[in-house]
Amino acid sequence: MASNHLTGIGRESKQLATWYFTFAAILFGAQLLFGLVAAIQYVMPAFLFEVLDFSVARMLHINALVVWMVFAMFGAVYWLLPDETGIETVGIKIGKLLFWVFAAAIVVVVLVYLFIQVGPADEMSIWFIHEGREYIEAPRWADFGIVVVALGFVANLFLTGIKGKQTGIVTVLMADMIAFSGLYLCGMFFTDNISMDQYWWWWVIHLWVEATWEVYVGALAAYGLITMLGAHRKVVEMWLWIEVTMLFGSGILGLGHHYFWIGTPEYWWEIGALFSALEPLPLVAMFIHVLYDWGKTQGEQDAQGKEVSVIRNKPAFTWFVLNAFGNFLGAGIWGFFHTLPQVNLYTHGTQFTSAHGHLAFYGAYATILVGMMYIAIQGTNGIKVMNHTKSSIWAVSLLTGGMMGMTVALTIAGYVQVLVSRAQMGATWAAYFDGQSGIWFAQAMDWRLIMGVVMFAGFALLAKDFLTTGKAPVHQR
């Protein structure tokens, strides 16, 4: 991403944003690559057996996911901060230094995952190899590094927000990012009690992806609507506060839906069921909000007799609309499918969860963060109205089509597992393998792999578009 057009206030902050986006895009590719390895292993179990086992491939797959999203989220904040506050980000030099610290730490962690993989059962392994806790496997030393980097990031955000103009979007981000960073501390201890372990582990995972990250997405969508459509800030920010009310109102206690079966008391059944069942509502609101603002601004334009689209960045806006719908579909609908304890008793720990996880992370987060990358490409290349290229259309179609196909395949696999392994056979070792060896399950896994390849092709085109669209002649400059 060339930065020759980055001039004026906020130049440094936006340049740092492009660094974050670039590293995030690379990790996105790595995520898909290791996902493919794991998908192949479902179909051909001998593939890379005892070389790069499923456990390692999957750890890399989900860690690359979390880290690329965090990088892109930090990047997006550095991008929008000067626009919102009207000043250059405070402490940008430290911000840039911390980027390199963060990136270097991630590279070391990945190399250790890949080449050391597993150690003896002692504290040293937890400190220097990995912690073996899904999504937050990073070894303890890296935890402390992440805390330092996150503190620096939050400090930059706060100092800038206090010094500059404090818009509603910035206020929401300040409150949200401090919670987001603080929650990471809940995952930084070891206990022999696995129920206790998982209780706090969910504070990190759930209160990230079903609370703070969702609010973050609301703020990002608000920023996007203002910059891409010229939507009215007052209306957009009112919606944002409504979304925050609904997201935190449902999402914080919705945490209870992870506490049905981990040793925690029964009252979590009712609390988890009630609040998590409400979680899709704000996602509906967010979808309506995006379409409403789009229709409203376009309608005003049309009323003046101007027959031009109000969208200043078509590829980014495509990704933002996909986000609004994908969030509702993947997180909302697919989540609601199995959130009630009566259903979850049988679906918990099956491919059903995996189907939901894939579509939710993609729909709620990947989409909007890719959209932000397009906004950055527009800014760094001095483009007035950014249009689609052939690659950008193919990229979004293949990535989204592949993800939908994969989700359907995994959902079918989940059904087979729920019915055969759980309901019919009672969840034992033999029951598990009876479910896995069924023809419907096997076919679903074949389709999942095919759809994974489709996604990967989509990513290749996305990467190509990122590298070339800045200079493409289709845009208005």
Added chain:
Amino acid sequence: MAKRSVWSDNRFWQRSAAWITGFASVLLIWLTFDTMAQITIGTDADIKNGVTKRVPAPTVINYKITYEMSTKRGHEVPIIGGNDGQGMSLFQEKELFFGRDDWSEEEAAELLHLGKLGSQVKNCMNCHTLLGNGAYYAPDLTKAWLDPQWGPDGSMQAMTGKNTKEEAMAEFLQNPSKYPTHARQMPNLGITAEEAKGLVAFLKHMSSIDTNGFPRNFGKIEGAVHGK
């Protein structure tokens, strides 16, 4: 000037967001205190006094554990040391674990510590599920200790040439690819004899955790699909 409605007032929604978030957070913290008290690991004295804990003491490895229907709760619960007939533990019937049923509180805790460390370091959770959480590439381990596969009627004791459940499990964990059961195999993770012992203790302890009836009907149905 017309009076503006509160529903389209940004400050109203900003305050609502703050109050509702605050209220939800306080409620969560309050519930957390209650849950912490309920899931704190029990003591050997609890077991000796017949006190049922959601997460029992590590010395539970000295006892026979089963998973049976509780008439009061309407689902299965772990039964430790015998059933009173209603689905409550009697904490009486012992069971040898690696040849002993007198593991002291310290010894058992040490074994559990090693096993829990092992479960993380060996990355169990990125193939298996534990308490239903993890990856879906291998069977759930929540009640693995109670799986008929490892019992006297299962195939694993004969396959590994061992006479007890714990020894069969430990042998398998040390050399998993030597005993393939399916095309999808467990890789060799360099698990030592001592680590394997810890891991089996960890599994036995996990099977004694009260998971509110998850998984349902565990090990009760044999061959329903193929009509064995």
